[in-house]
Amino acid sequence: MSRDEQSIRTQKEPTMAVQVTMYLHEDDQWQHRPLHLEMLRYLREENVYGAVTFHAVAGFMGRMSVKTARLVEAGGSLPVVVIFVDTDEHIQRVLPHLKEMAPHRLIVRENVVVEQGELD
Numbered sequence: 001m002s003r004d005e006q007s008i009r010t011q012k013e014p015t016m017a018v019q020v021t022m023y024l025h026e027d028d029q030w031q032h033r034p035l036h037l038e039m040l041r042y043l044r045e046e047n048v049y050g051a052v053t054f055h056a057v058a059g060f061m062g063r064m065s066v067k068t069a070r071l072v073e074a075g076g077s078l079p080v081v082v083i084f085v086d087t088d089e090h091i092q093r094v095l096p097h098l099k100e101m102a103p104h105r106l107i108v109r110e111n112v113v114v115e116q117g118e119l120d
Helices: 003-010 035-045 088-101
Strands: 015-025 050-055 079-086 106-114
Touching: 015 035, 015 088, 035 050, 035 079, 035 088, 079 088, 088 106
Parallel strands: none
Antiparallel strands: 015 079, 015 106, 050 079
């Protein structure tokens, strides 16, 4: 058997997962703490496979004007994005609490293919 044939046999098939993206404001709070950090804490406690938070340097939400980190008056209104990925079953379990934490924020759910790595 050639090396290419061995490589093909040992590669796992891509698996399906769900990725959730949540669009927040940097001044959003949950129980007097930054919402994005409380979400990460909750996702870690619930053993979600992976999560990350991005703090925007510029952006807008809805019909609002573009805010940038250079504007003095922007304080608290820059976007913060939380992205996490796991199996569909796990996402279904944690999503209701996250919706409660951010009831008026945009949440996007996508089916994705895990090309490399495992959700274990």
